[in-house]
Amino acid sequence: MALHSLHRVTAHKLDSEDPVAPARNEFYIPTRAEITQNAEISRPDAPSLYLCGNSLGLQPKLTRQLLDEELNVWARNGVYGHFRHPHSRPWVTIDETVTSAMADIVGAKKDEVAVMGTLTTNLHLLMAAFYKPTKERYKVIIEHKAFPSDHYAVESQIQMHNLSVSEALVTIKPPVGSKILPTDHILSVIKEHACTTALLLLPGVQYYTGQAFEIQKITAYAKALGITVGWDLAHAAGNLELRLHDWDVDFAAWCSYKYLNAGPGGIAGLFVHENQSERPRLTGWWAHEVKSRFLMDNHMRIQPGAAGFQLSNPSVLDTMALLGSLTVFGNYTMTALRAKSVALTGYLETILLSRFPDRPFSIITPSDPDQRGAQLSLAFDGDMMEEVNQVLQDNGVTCDERKPDVIRIAPTPLYNSFEDVWEFVEELRKAVDVVLARRKVLSMGTSS
Structure with a gap:
């Protein structure tokens, strides 16, 4: 039997044998015809290969049903939906429907998490509270290839x-x-600038390479040197097992439209450790405690915990x-999802290495499963990345390109299968x- 058949x-x-496999049925998987503009695609009604959950x-x-329910409440009840709700989800406390589940995903106490805003807005709010430069300590350390935002x-x-x-x-x-960025290298830079640094801000997973950072170790090292x-966690929430409370992280922020599947531009989240929740911050009406919020007396009584950052x-x-x-997500533990993710990504790596003995690309994501999430980044030789990605798109395969030379493949455990991974490599x-x-033909034409 041929090697690819064995795979x-x-x-x-x-x-x-996958205990998470039923989750796939909870998602809409676009067909090959829906996902591509190629009118001549083969098997147009077959499920597409969607390996872009990191984007x-x-x-x-379930999302459509929930949205329809709220649209109906709005249509039939108007403003009364804020307090009188047929599905017991009054709008004035709508965030309470998701806060506990979100806290479980990031390894936090419920009071340490707020679901609000967008990622960059939340980062600004958090930095306004946590970045307090002094004459001695004023630097901010980030990674060189941080996400532009x-x-x-x-x-x-x-x-x-x-x-x-x-x-x-x-x-x-x-x-x-x-x-x-090896952890020891990160720590050496932190040490070099420790006496003048006020804040360290790093990603849980580096978006370009897919490298997962050692959050616990880096946090402990920097905090021991007096650094906030x-x-x-844009690429880490819903992807890695996180223990933000136990790791004594001061603050964190994340979006919800990648591994958390909340739709384009979805509502974001933030974490503030309970030891840091009393610090001064920018406030607004929703930071006010719920029971007296509508007294409208302009006397701020801040909600405890992260909710006070709303x-x-x-x-x-x-x-x-x-x-x-x-x-x-509530049907599975993050431990189970992470176990499948490790297996999926490992399976992807194994097949890539066996099917491409003379590879026109290198895998720049670390091979160690502990140093990566649900992503492999392939850096292609020369200038062929965009051509390869276009052919994939034309055939109903959705990945993600990052210039100049990388295609990112993200096998996501909730809805991707091992069969998806095998088909992708083919x-x-x-x-x-x-x-x-194509290039050989062009080269022969040029030489003649």
């Missing part, structure tokens, strides 16, 4: 304090010849979209062969 047999076996998660089937937010926070970005911003670059520690009432519809996904093999054949 498919393995995929079938792994899917049949936008698929829609849970984070980089811009940190720069603007530094500038708001009338400090020079060139002097106050420290970026951690990978060691020479490496694309990842925050984390951007500004305005959260979008009911966005919160319902998140609830649709968190309900599916489609990638075909796409690479198509691109190489």
Whole structure:
């Protein structure tokens, strides 16, 4: 039996033994015809290969029902939906429908989590409370290839304090010849700038390489040196097992539209450790305690915990979209989801290595499962990445490209199968062969 056939047999076996497999039925999987604009695609009604949950998660089937329910409440009850709700979800406390489940996903106490705003807005609110530069300690340490939004937010926070970005911003670059940031290297940079650093802000998972950072170890090291520690968990929430409370993280923020499947631009979340919840912060009406919020006396009585960082009432519809996904998450533990994720990503790596003995790409994501989430980043040789990705798209495969040369593949445990992974590698093999054949023809034409 051919090697690729053996891999498919393995995929079938792994899917049949997968305790998380039923979760796939809770999501809409776009067909090949729906996901691509290629009118001549084969098997147009077959499920597409969607391996892009690190960019936008698929829609849970429950989400539409929940949104329709709230639209009906609005249509039939108007303003009374704030307090009188046929499904026991009054809008004035709508965030309470998701806070506990979100706290479980990030390893926090319920009072340490608030569901609110968007990722960058929440980072700004948190930095306004936690970045307090002094003459001695004023620097912010981030990674050199931080997601642009984070980089811009940190720069603007530094500038708001009338400090020079060139002097106050420290970026951690990978060691020479490496694309990842070893923990020891991160710690060495922290140590070098410890006496002048006020804040460390790193991602739980690096978006480009897929590297998962050692949050617990890095947090403990930096805090022992008197540095406040925050984390951007956009690519980690719903992906890794997190223990934010136990790890003594000061604060964290994340979005919900990637692994948390809450839809494009979905409502975000933040974490503030209970030991830090009393610090001054920017406030708004929704930071006021619930029982006296509508007295309208302009006398602030701040809610305890992370809820006291809220500004305005959260979008009911966005919160319902998140609830649709968190309900599916509630059927499984993060331990079970992480175990499947490790197996899926490991299976992907194994097949890639066996099916591409002469690879036109390198896998820049760490091989150690403890140092990666549900993602492998393939850096392609030369300038072939965009061509390969286009062929994949034309054939109903959805991944994610990051210029100049990387395709990111994210096998997501809630809705991706081992069969998906096997099929993806076969489609990638075909796409690479198509691109190489085209280039050979062009090369022969040029030489003649």
